[in-house]
Amino acid sequence: xxxxxxxxxxxxxxxxxxxxxxxxxxxxxxxxxxxxxxxxxxx
Amino acid sequence: xxxxxxxxxxxxxxxxxxxxxxxxxxxxxxxxxxxxxxxxxxxxxxxxxxxxxxxxxxxxxxxxxxxxxxxxxxxxxxxxxxxxxxxxxxxxxxxxxxxxxxxxxxxxxxxxxxxxxxxxxxxxxxxxxxxxxxxxxxxxxxxxxxxxxxxxxxxxxxxxxxxxxxxxxxxxxxxxxxxxxxxxxxxxxxxxxxxxxxxxxxxxxxxxxxxxxxxxxxxxxxxxxxxxxxxx
Amino acid sequence: xxxxxxxxxxxxxxxxxxxxxxxxxxxxxxxxxxxxxxxxxxxxxxxxxxxxxxxxxxxxxxxxxxxxxxxxxxxxxxxxxxxxxxxxxxxxxxxxxxxxxxxxxxxxxxxxxxxxxxxxxxxxxxxxxxxxxxxxxxxxxxxxxxxxxxxxxxxxxxxxxxxxxxxxxxxxxxxxxxxxxxxxxxxxxxxxxxxxxxxxxxxxxxxxxxxxxxxxxxxxxxxxxxxxxxx
Numbered sequence: 001x002x003x004x005x006x007x008x009x010x011x012x013x014x015x016x017x018x019x020x021x022x023x024x025x026x027x028x029x030x031x032x033x034x035x036x037x038x039x040x041x042x043x
Numbered sequence: 044x045x046x047x048x049x050x051x052x053x054x055x056x057x058x059x060x061x062x063x064x065x066x067x068x069x070x071x072x073x074x075x076x077x078x079x080x081x082x083x084x085x086x087x088x089x090x091x092x093x094x095x096x097x098x099x100x101x102x103x104x105x106x107x108x109x110x111x112x113x114x115x116x117x118x119x120x121x122x123x124x125x126x127x128x129x130x131x132x133x134x135x136x137x138x139x140x141x142x143x144x145x146x147x148x149x150x151x152x153x154x155x156x157x158x159x160x161x162x163x164x165x166x167x168x169x170x171x172x173x174x175x176x177x178x179x180x181x182x183x184x185x186x187x188x189x190x191x192x193x194x195x196x197x198x199x200x201x202x203x204x205x206x207x208x209x210x211x212x213x214x215x216x217x218x219x220x221x222x223x224x225x226x227x228x229x230x231x232x233x234x235x236x237x238x239x240x241x242x243x244x245x246x247x248x249x250x251x252x253x254x255x256x257x258x259x260x261x262x263x264x265x266x267x268x269x270x271x272x273x274x275x
Numbered sequence: 276x277x278x279x280x281x282x283x284x285x286x287x288x289x290x291x292x293x294x295x296x297x298x299x300x301x302x303x304x305x306x307x308x309x310x311x312x313x314x315x316x317x318x319x320x321x322x323x324x325x326x327x328x329x330x331x332x333x334x335x336x337x338x339x340x341x342x343x344x345x346x347x348x349x350x351x352x353x354x355x356x357x358x359x360x361x362x363x364x365x366x367x368x369x370x371x372x373x374x375x376x377x378x379x380x381x382x383x384x385x386x387x388x389x390x391x392x393x394x395x396x397x398x399x400x401x402x403x404x405x406x407x408x409x410x411x412x413x414x415x416x417x418x419x420x421x422x423x424x425x426x427x428x429x430x431x432x433x434x435x436x437x438x439x440x441x442x443x444x445x446x447x448x449x450x451x452x453x454x455x456x457x458x459x460x461x462x463x464x465x466x467x468x469x470x471x472x473x474x475x476x477x478x479x480x481x482x483x484x485x486x487x488x489x490x491x492x493x494x495x496x497x498x499x500x501x502x503x504x505x506x
Contacts, residue, residue: 009084013062020058024051027260031047034263041270114502169453176449180440190436193499197432197454200495204457204488 050252057246061090064238085149090242092146094250096139099167101254102132107199110192120266122188125195126178127261131254133171140164163205170198289372293380297355298387311351315396318343323403330406337466340400340407341459344426347392349448352430355381356438365438374501378431382493385434386427393423410472418465418478421485425458428489432496435503458488 109125112118143164144154155161177194181187301307322339331339359365368377397419401407409415430451437446465481 009062013059016058016062017055020054024054027256028047030260030264031256034260034267037267038263041267114499166453166456169456173450173453176446177436177440180437180442180446182441186439189502190439193503194433194436194450196499197429197492197495200491201429201454201457201488204484 046252047256050249050256053245054249054253057090057242057249061087061242061246064242085146088142088146090246092139092142093243094246095135095142096164097247098250098254099132099136099139099164101251102128102135102258103167103170103195103199103202105258106132107195110195113188113192114196117185119184119188119269120262122192123265123269124258124262125188125192127258127265129171129174129195130261131257133168133175135254136164136167136171140168159205163202166202166205170202174198286373286376289376290380290383293368293372293377294383294387297358297381297384300358301354301388307351307354311347311392312395314350315343315347315392315399318346319396319399319403326404326406333407333470334463334467336404336407337470338463339404340397340466341422341463343400344393344396344422345452345455345459346448347396348389348426348430349451351388351392352385352427353434353437353443353447355384355431356434357443360438369504374504375497377504378435378497378500381435382427382431385431386424389423389427389430393419407470409469411469411475413475414465414473414478415469417482418462418469418485421482421489422458422462422465424489425462425485425492426455428492428496429454429458432492432500432503435500439503454492458485461485461488 106125106128109121109128113121113125143161147156147161148154174191174195178187178191181190322343330336359368372380401409433447433451433454437443437450440446461481461484465478465485468478468481
C-alpha cells in the first residue's frame with residue numbers, strides 16, 4: 001500500500017502509457033489492414 | 044510511414060517525461076521542472092489538456108475548409124473529409140472538456156464555472172452535436188453534404204464571437220480573460236520554463252501528427268466502404 | 276446605365292413580393308399567429324407562476340426574458356420555409372424568384388414577425404414581472420432592435436436548412452442554439468445593463484458585437500443560401 005501511495009505519479013504514467021501504446025498499436029493494425037484492402041482493390 | 048513512428052516515439056516520450064520528470068522548487072539541473080505553487084504535480088495535465096483543445100479547434104477548421112471545398116466543387120470526397128474531421132474533432136472536444144473539468148476542479152474548486160472559455164468549448168460540443176444531428180436527419184447524400192457544409196460554415200463564422208470577443212468583455216477564470224495580469228489574448232503567452240516548454244510543444248506537434256494520421260485513416264476507411272457498396 | 280435601375284427595382288420587387296406573399300398568407304389564416312401569441316402568453320405565465328411572490332435578481336430576469344423570446348422565435352421563425360415544403364410550393368418559388376430575393380424576402384418577413392413578437396413579449400413581461408425594471412431605456416431599445424435583427428438573420432438561414440430535413444421540429448432549436456448563443460449572451464448582458472441603469476456608453480461593447488454579428492450572419496447566409504435552396 002505504501003508503495004502505491006508513494007509512487008502515485010509513476011502509476012499514472014504507466015496507465016497513460018499503456019492506454020497510449022494500445023491506441024497506437026490499434027491504429028497501426030488498422031493502417032496495415034487498410035493498405036492490404038486498398039492493394040486488393042487496385043488489382 | 045516514418046513520420047508515424049516518429050510521432051509514436053514523440054508522444055511516448057511526452058508521456059514519460061511529462062509525467063516522469065521530477066519537480067523541484069528551485070530546479071538545479073536542466074531536466075527538472077519548476078514547481079508552480081498551488082498546482083505542483085497537477086500542472087502536468089497542461090501537456091494533455093491544451094493539445095486536445097487545440098486539436099478540436101483544428102479539426103473544426105479542417106471540417107469547415109473541406110465544407111467550403113465541397114460547395115465549390117461538389118466532390119463527394121470533400122464531404123467525406125469534412126465529416127471525418129468533424130468526427131475526430133468531436134472526440135477531442137470531449138477529451139478537452141473532460142481534462143478541462145478535472146483541471147478546473149483542482150485549480151479553481153469546481154468542475155464547471157461557465158467561465159467564457161469553458162463556455163466556448165461547451166458551445167463547440169453543441170455545434171458538433173448539431174452537425175451530426177443534421178447529418179442523420181437528411182437521407183439524400185448530396186442534400187446531406189450540402190446542408191451540413193452550409194451549417195458548419197455558419198457555425199464556424201459565429202463561433203469566433205465566443206473565442207475572441209467574450210473573454211475580452213467578461214472577466215473569467217481562464218488565462219487570457221480580462222483580469223489576467225499576463226495579458227488577454229486568444230493564445231496566452233505564458234511564462235514556461237525551458238524543459239516544460241520543450242515537452243509542451245513536443246506534445247502539440249505529436250498530437251497534431253496523430254490527428255493527421257487518424258484523419259487519413261478515417262477518410263481511407265470511408266472511401267473503401269463506398270467502393271465496396273458501389274461494387275454491390 | 277439605363278437597364279440597371281429597372282433590374283434593381285425588379286429585384287427589389289421580387290424581394291417585396293416574396294415578403295408580401297408570406298405576409299398575406301399569414302394574415303389570411305390566423306392559426307400560426309394565434310398559436311404564437313398563445314405561446315408567448317403561456318410561457319410568461321409559467322415564468323410568473325414559478326417566480327411567485329419572490330423576485331429574482333436583475334440578471335436572472337434579463338436572462339428569462341430572452342429565453343422566452345428564444346423559444347417563441349423557435350416556434351415561429353421556421354414557418355416561412357417549412358410552410359413551403361408542406362404545401363409543395365418550394366419548386367414553384369424556385370422558378371419564380373432568384374434565390375437571394377427569396378432569402379431577403381423571407382428574412383424581411385421573419386424580421387417583421389420577430390419585432391412584433393418581441394414587442395408583445397416585452398410589454399407583457401414588463402407589465403407582469405414586477406421585479407423587472409428598465410432604468411436606461413435607450414440601451415434597452417437599441418439592444419432589442421439589434422437583438423431582433425440578429426435573431427431574424429440567424430433563424431431564417433437555419434430555417435432554410437432544416438426545412439429539407441426529416442425531424443424539423445426538434446432539429447431547429449438544436450441547430451439554432453449554438454449559432455444564436457453569442458447573440459443571446461450579448462443581448463442579455465445589454466438588457467441587464469439597461470435594467471441596472473448603466474450609462475448608454477457602457478453598452479458600446481455589446482452594441483459593437485451585436486452589429487458585427489448581424490453583418491456577418493446576413494452576409495454569409497446570403498452567400499450560402501443558394502446552396503441550400505437549389506436542388
